[in-house]
Amino acid sequence: MSGERHLPPLTWMRMYLRLFAVQGAWNYETLLGNGIAFCMEPALRLLPGGRAGDAYTGALSRHARYFNAHPYFAGVAVGALARAELDAVPPALIDRFRTALAGPLGSVGDRLVWATWLPLCSLIALGAFGLGAGPVAVIAIFLLLYNVGHFSLRAWGLRVGFEKGLRVADALGHPIIRRGPQYLGVAAALLAGISIPLTIRRVVGDTGGVTVMVAMVALIGGVLLARYGERAEGWRLALAILSLFVLYSVIR
Amino acid sequence: MNIIDILPVAVLGAILGLDVVTFPQAMISRPIVAATAAGAFVGAPFAGLTIGATLELLALGMLPFGASKYPEWGSASVVGGVLYASQLNDPPGALPASLLAALLTAVVSGWSMIKLRRLNAARAARVRADLDAGDADAITGLQLFGLTADLLRGFLVTFTGMLVFKRLVPAIVSIWHSNMMYSRAIVMSLAAAIAVAAVWKIFHLVPHARILFLAGLAMGISLIIAR
Numbered sequence: 001m002s003g004e005r006h007l008p009p010l011t012w013m014r015m016y017l018r019l020f021a022v023q024g025a026w027n028y029e030t031l032l033g034n035g036i037a038f039c040m041e042p043a044l045r046l047l048p049g050g051r052a053g054d055a056y057t058g059a060l061s062r063h064a065r066y067f068n069a070h071p072y073f074a075g076v077a078v079g080a081l082a083r084a085e086l087d088a089v090p091p092a093l094i095d096r097f098r099t100a101l102a103g104p105l106g107s108v109g110d111r112l113v114w115a116t117w118l119p120l121c122s123l124i125a126l127g128a129f130g131l132g133a134g135p136v137a138v139i140a141i142f143l144l145l146y147n148v149g150h151f152s153l154r155a156w157g158l159r160v161g162f163e164k165g166l167r168v169a170d171a172l173g174h175p176i177i178r179r180g181p182q183y184l185g186v187a188a189a190l191l192a193g194i195s196i197p198l199t200i201r202r203v204v205g206d207t208g209g210v211t212v213m214v215a216m217v218a219l220i221g222g223v224l225l226a227r228y229g230e231r232a233e234g235w236r237l238a239l240a241i242l243s244l245f246v247l248y249s250v251i252r
Numbered sequence: 253m254n255i256i257d258i259l260p261v262a263v264l265g266a267i268l269g270l271d272v273v274t275f276p277q278a279m280i281s282r283p284i285v286a287a288t289a290a291g292a293f294v295g296a297p298f299a300g301l302t303i304g305a306t307l308e309l310l311a312l313g314m315l316p317f318g319a320s321k322y323p324e325w326g327s328a329s330v331v332g333g334v335l336y337a338s339q340l341n342d343p344p345g346a347l348p349a350s351l352l353a354a355l356l357t358a359v360v361s362g363w364s365m366i367k368l369r370r371l372n373a374a375r376a377a378r379v380r381a382d383l384d385a386g387d388a389d390a391i392t393g394l395q396l397f398g399l400t401a402d403l404l405r406g407f408l409v410t411f412t413g414m415l416v417f418k419r420l421v422p423a424i425v426s427i428w429h430s431n432m433m434y435s436r437a438i439v440m441s442l443a444a445a446i447a448v449a450a451v452w453k454i455f456h457l458v459p460h461a462r463i464l465f466l467a468g469l470a471m472g473i474s475l476i477i478a479r
Contacts, residue, residue, distance in 0.1 A: 020275055020276035020277070020278075021274065021275045021276070021395060021399060023273050023274050023275075023277070024274050024275060024395040024396070024398045024399045024402075025372050025375075025376065025394045025395045025397065025398035025399075026273060026274070026369060026372065026398065027369045027370070027372035027373035027375075027376055027398075028319065028369050028370065028373050029373040029376055029377065030373075030376055031319070034376065034383070034391055034394050034395060035395065037383075037391045038391050038392060038395045041388055041391065041392075051388070056386065056388075057385065057386030057387070058386060059386070060386035060387070060388060060391060061383065061384050061385060061386035064383040064384075064386075064391055071277060072277075110315075110317050114315040114316060114317060115315060115454055116454075118279065118315070119312060119315075119450075119451070119454055121279075122282065122284065122308055122311075122312055123312075123451075125284050125308070126284070126305055126308060126309070129284070129301065129305045130472075131475075134297075134298070134301075135288045135291070135292065135297035135298055135300065135301045136297075138284065138288070138301060138305075139284070139285050139288055139289075142279070142282070142284060142285060143278070143279070143280065143285060146278075146279050147278050147279070150277070150278060150279070182458060182459075185454075185455045185457075185458035185461070186458055186459070186460070186461075186464060188451070188454075188455055188458075189451065189455045189458055189460075189461040189464040189465045189468070190464040190465070190467060190468040191468060192447070192448075192451040192455075192465055192468060193464070193465040193466060193467060193468020193469035193470070193471065193472055194468040194469070194471050194472040194475070195468075195472070196309070196444050196447055196448065196451075196469075196472065197444075197469060197472035197473055197476060198472050198475060198476065199305050199306075199309065199440075199444070200440045200444055201476050202302075202305070203302055203305060203306055203347075203436060203439075203440050204433070204436045204437055204440055205433075205436065206433065208476075208477070210433060210437055211476055212473060212476070213437075214437050214440050214441050214444065215444065215469070215472075215473065217441045217445070218440070218441050218443075218444030218445040218447070218448055219445075219448055219469065220445075221441065221442075221445030221448070221449075222444070222445040222446070222447070222448020222449040222451075222452060223448065223449075223452065225445060225446070225448075225449035226448070226449040226452035226453055226456075229449070233313075233314075234310060234313045234314070234446035234449060234450060235310060235311075235314060235322075235323050235355065235358070235359075235446075237442075237446065238310050238355060238442055238443070238446055239352075239355050239356070239359065241442055242348060242351060242352050242355065242439070242442065243352060245348060245430075245438055245439075246345075246348055246349060246352050246424060248430075249345060249348070249428050249429050249430040249435065250345075250424055250427050250428065250429070252429050252430075
């Protein structure tokens, strides 16, 4: 079902730009479903009969239903499903393919983007801050670095999805996707150790004892929280302790 | 800061709140970016960056997995950034009080996102027949409705947060009794402990993560002493 087939550049660009709003109507019933149909729509105009054709409305109705994926990997689904529709794959097969695609695109994206790329970029920005970089430099480092990955991933997903069509699962075995989280995790673990104390120093404004003491307290507290506070969410703890500290500092 | 002054701040909060989930998820909503932008908005970008870095440590462990519920940092960081950057001469209570305001706003904003998702579901149910018929206008309309509602949500959260905290934070700061170093040390111990726990939870399965982290820590502390 796959092979040489190309989308007109304008159609590709429309789909790519729409991918940035794929979660626009995210809800607990259909999740990304409506967004997938929204992103595919420019390609579906190429079906026989155009916008007025039965193929167009039939395809849109199939894809506006429940679907889940990581938003950056939604392009893989959008490209592959658009290709399947343009190749006139039977609807029942498209439905089965769609169902099979949802799970992997969610877990692969969560592991690569949310659990490694985003924390790594945050830690690099915090490290730059800790080393004395100014506001413009810190923001530029974070946004440029993060979005090189982000924009490229969305473009890659759409391209590879359309190229491979129903065989797109092969693309998810790409070395960056398989091994990337592990390598990025190694870098992030090292960087966390460097960036956190540097950030403490810059905010506390002390160059010696207090910063080292705060870093040690944070290390012990963090390890205890990670080991024994499985169910404790950091922000809840922060809210409770910070509220008590503010109360103490105001009424004492 | 009067209501007219709050309006442009609320617009900034709306735009950065939109980035969290709906458009374009370029992470301009991360605290280190959003709070710095907010600080710059009131003429003190470095103050914004300082509270942004602190909030970033707190946010490190909150990963926006699918349908999970989490605080929304975009609009909240704007509130925290503006409040902290507006305090003249950086008094001792400014950072903890502004941080608390940002955290409370983040919780309310996270709750508002759940409401928005339910609103989107109700809207989708109303146009279900059109969606099932493959009506492109209904599909596009639903996307635009969600985007607009999210923009409005961020605006209202930021506006309300500013309205509540613009007097409360200065009031807390004016009767603050803990000294500067002590206040900052407490805040950073807390934020950094949560960041360490987050890093541990995310990367503990990476081979040699513990050794790498400790090696990094030794390097970080060496850098502090050397500088």
